[in-house]
Amino acid sequence: MSGDGLSGPVFRGRRRGLMFVLSSPSGAGKTTLSKRLIALNPDVVLSISATTRKPRPGEVDGQDYFFLSEKAFKQKIEAGEFYEWAKVFDHYYGTPKGPIEEALDEGRDVVFDIDWQGARVLAEAAPDDCVRVFILPPSLALLRERLTKRKQDSEEIIRGRMQRAKDEIEHWQEYDYVVLNDDFSRALEKMSEILHAERLKRVRHPWLEGFVEELMKEE
Numbered sequence: 001m002s003g004d005g006l007s008g009p010v011f012r013g014r015r016r017g018l019m020f021v022l023s024s025p026s027g028a029g030k031t032t033l034s035k036r037l038i039a040l041n042p043d044v045v046l047s048i049s050a051t052t053r054k055p056r057p058g059e060v061d062g063q064d065y066f067f068l069s070e071k072a073f074k075q076k077i078e079a080g081e082f083y084e085w086a087k088v089f090d091h092y093y094g095t096p097k098g099p100i101e102e103a104l105d106e107g108r109d110v111v112f113d114i115d116w117q118g119a120r121v122l123a124e125a126a127p128d129d130c131v132r133v134f135i136l137p138p139s140l141a142l143l144r145e146r147l148t149k150r151k152q153d154s155e156e157i158i159r160g161r162m163q164r165a166k167d168e169i170e171h172w173q174e175y176d177y178v179v180l181n182d183d184f185s186r187a188l189e190k191m192s193e194i195l196h197a198e199r200l201k202r203v204r205h206p207w208l209e210g211f212v213e214e215l216m217k218e219e
């Protein structure tokens with residue numbers, strides 16, 4: 001994609017793709033928000049993680065996750081195929097490298113729906129490219145209600161997710177932005193605002209250096 005907002009009639013330069021990293025306790029709404037954000041911005045790519053957890057009803061392999069056996073997952077760790085990986089809720093989750101490097105090289109933005117451990121690794125590996133957003137639920141009672149209403153997990157699994165919610169929330173200060181997902185449309189609007197403002201940051205427009213150099217030679 002080219003330099004949105006910073007492009008003009010004189011020069012239109014390419015910008016770097018950004019890594020839009022979303023974390024939240026399970027059930028706060030990051031999957032729904034990231035899917036809607038991408039529907040509104042078709043040039044944005046979603047990073048599809050690999051996992052050893054079982055697919056939920058309606059989840060599609062290669063679309064929601066790459067569902068792998070533990071053996072296959074460990075082979076990919078050994079082969080260095082993940083940007084980062086972590087154990088969450090007793091299952092392995094990892095971010096495959098290939099498609100992301102391709103997208104970023106093309107200047108496309110990538111959305112990651114990963115936990116605080118993965119967010120930390122990505123931010124350390126690519127501090128200039130990473131934008132971290134933490135999504136908070138309005139209350140833990142509403143978080144539980146959302147997990148129950150989603151009708152995807154057993155009571156036991158919901159209990160485990162609620163137990164881990166505070167561990168995830170404890171990391172909220174490591175994030176650049178915090179979005180409270182109370183009213184869904186408002187939260188989505190805030191996510192779009194963050195994305196669009198971040199796209200305009202000077203560091204994402206390396207072409208500006210040459211442009212300003214030329215500009216200064218005028219007259």
Ligand SMILES: Nc1nc2c(ncn2[C@@H]2O[C@H](COP(=O)(O)OP(=O)(O)O)[C@@H](O)[C@H]2O)c(=O)[nH]1
Pocket residue numbers: 023024025026027031049050053084085086088089093094095113114115117118119
């Ligand atoms: N580190 C890391 N975490 C991931 C990855 N994919 C998913 N997760 C996290 O694993 C947790 C569980 O995901 P999931 O089982 O789909 O449940 P969800 O919380 O309802 O989305 C969530 O906190 C996700 O953000 C990944 O590739 N890396």
Ligand SMILES: Nc1ncnc2c1ncn2[C@@H]1O[C@H](COP(=O)(O)OP(=O)(O)O)[C@@H](O)[C@H]1O
Pocket residue numbers: 024025026027028029030031032033146147149150181182183184185187
């Ligand atoms: N602002 C909101 N108000 C009410 N329900 C919501 C809101 N945002 C998401 N949900 C619902 O809560 C449930 C959990 O959302 P989901 O995106 O699966 O969360 P996560 O990916 O963080 O686990 C889903 O059924 C979703 O439709």
